[in-house]
Amino acid sequence: MSQKRKFETNAIRTQMKRSQNREHSSPIYMSTSFIFEDAEQARALFADEIPGNIYTRFSNPNNSEFIDKICLMEGAEDGFATASGMSAVFSSIAAFLRSGDHIVASRSLFGSTIQILTQLLPRWGITCTFADIDQPEIWESLIKPNTKMVVVETPSNPALDIIDLEWLSKICNKHNVLLNVDNCFATPYLQQPLKWGAHIVTHSATKFIDGQGRAIGGIIVGSKELIKEVRFFCRHTGPALSPFNAWILSKSLETLALRMDRHCDNALKLAQFLEAHPEVEKVKYPFLQSHPQYELAKKQMKAGGGIVTFIVKGGLERGRKFLNAAEMLSHTANLGDSRTIITHSASTTHSKISEEEREKVGILPGLIRISTGLEHIDDIIYEVGQALEKSK
Ligand SMILES: Cc1ncc(COP(=O)(O)O)c(C=O)c1O
Numbered sequence: 001m002s003q004k005r006k007f008e009t010n011a012i013r014t015q016m017k018r019s020q021n022r023e024h025s026s027p028i029y030m031s032t033s034f035i036f037e038d039a040e041q042a043r044a045l046f047a048d049e050i051p052g053n054i055y056t057r058f059s060n061p062n063n064s065e066f067i068d069k070i071c072l073m074e075g076a077e078d079g080f081a082t083a084s085g086m087s088a089v090f091s092s093i094a095a096f097l098r099s100g101d102h103i104v105a106s107r108s109l110f111g112s113t114i115q116i117l118t119q120l121l122p123r124w125g126i127t128c129t130f131a132d133i134d135q136p137e138i139w140e141s142l143i144k145p146n147t148k149m150v151v152v153e154t155p156s157n158p159a160l161d162i163i164d165l166e167w168l169s170k171i172c173n174k175h176n177v178l179l180n181v182d183n184c185f186a187t188p189y190l191q192q193p194l195k196w197g198a199h200i201v202t203h204s205a206t207k208f209i210d211g212q213g214r215a216i217g218g219i220i221v222g223s224k225e226l227i228k229e230v231r232f233f234c235r236h237t238g239p240a241l242s243p244f245n246a247w248i249l250s251k252s253l254e255t256l257a258l259r260m261d262r263h264c265d266n267a268l269k270l271a272q273f274l275e276a277h278p279e280v281e282k283v284k285y286p287f288l289q290s291h292p293q294y295e296l297a298k299k300q301m302k303a304g305g306g307i308v309t310f311i312v313k314g315g316l317e318r319g320r321k322f323l324n325a326a327e328m329l330s331h332t333a334n335l336g337d338s339r340t341i342i343t344h345s346a347s348t349t350h351s352k353i354s355e356e357e358r359e360k361v362g363i364l365p366g367l368i369r370i371s372t373g374l375e376h377i378d379d380i381i382y383e384v385g386q387a388l389e390k391s392k
Pocket residue numbers: 084085086087089110112153157182184185203204205206207216217218
């Protein structure tokens with residue numbers, strides 16, 4: 001009798017077909033194209049009459065293995081792997097929209113996603129209205145006859161705002177609008193947006209999915225029907241993930257559950273430490289009771305994730321001193337690494353949007369984002385504590 005395999009088992013046991021070499025671990029298929037056995041097979045492959053690899057811009061065994069795993073984790077039918085999280089975000093929008101269409105987007109989004117929505121898509125006649133997290137009652141009224149998509153991140157980068165996906169998907173379905181969710185901060189281990197009714201999910205696989213700060217990548221998943229559109233767009237515009245990075249990312253997924261448990265454990269303990277610290281003005285973490293959407297986070301997510309933000313007393317100057325006082329903590333523009341990372345969002349990832357727009361989503365000048373790593377929690381707390389002391 002067979003039983004439905006669990007998340008961790010799928011992450012480890014989903015593998016491409018073994019080759020004639022009988023390898024145990026999946027090899028890397030660094031091959032641009034694939035041989036046709038005969039003219040008829042070539043014709044049938046190009047005509048989509050039979051499945052199979054043709055050219056790595058379209059598909060590749062390593063990319064397929066990575067996609068298969070994420071689909072099982074997200075409860076998705078199909079997916080397409082991209083060269084970065086941003087190519088996933090862009091392709092997941094551009095594949096469906098055309099000139100004259102409109103998007104409703106959460107105001108609380110990653111900086112480059114905001115740039116796509118405000119600077120790039122308008123070039124092709126696609127407009128966007130931003131909706132505030134603290135005014136859910138008006139979101140539905142922002143949907144116009146030409147609205148085709150709602151774009152959100154939950155939890156958002158770096159504001160850690162949480163959006164009720166069950167509520168939002170009902171609104172989207174009522175108006176026949178696609179709900180596109182960037183699930184980068186939660187990972188499929190903590191949250192599966194499709195189960196709450198979302199239509200499309202994207203990831204920056206660069207973050208917790210790789211988990212070790214090595215490889216850039218992204219992925220888009222959804223129903224077969226929707227991914228058909230994404231595949232058409234990506235096949236001809238070329239944002240495919242490299243097979244080498246797909247191999248790294250697929251291997252990384254084997255330990256995603258283990259790593260996320262530790263990231264979340266460490267992040268909660270760090271958030272509790274910061275909340276009790278006299279030099280800290282405010283802390284935000286989805287699984288802290290003080291988070292404005294704590295109950296929703298508990299409903300939607302298995303745990304609070306690896307990211308904690310805080311505002312140090314003394315504003316921007318003190319924040320800069322904190323960054324400079326940090327010793328073991330990495331001061332770099334990434335997150336989701338085994339090493340704890342500190343970032344000043346206002347001057348880096350969100351520097352291209354105006355101060356007014358930043359403040360609307362709580363990115364205050366003194367806000368520090370910590371991507372809690374996998375080091376021993378005692379050492380992380382010691383390092384954060386000493387940087388707070390030194391920066392006084
Ligand atoms: C929420 C979110 N989406 C997308 C991206 C972009 O990912 P990438 O750097 O892989 O292009 C990031 C990067 O930080 C992110 O935080």
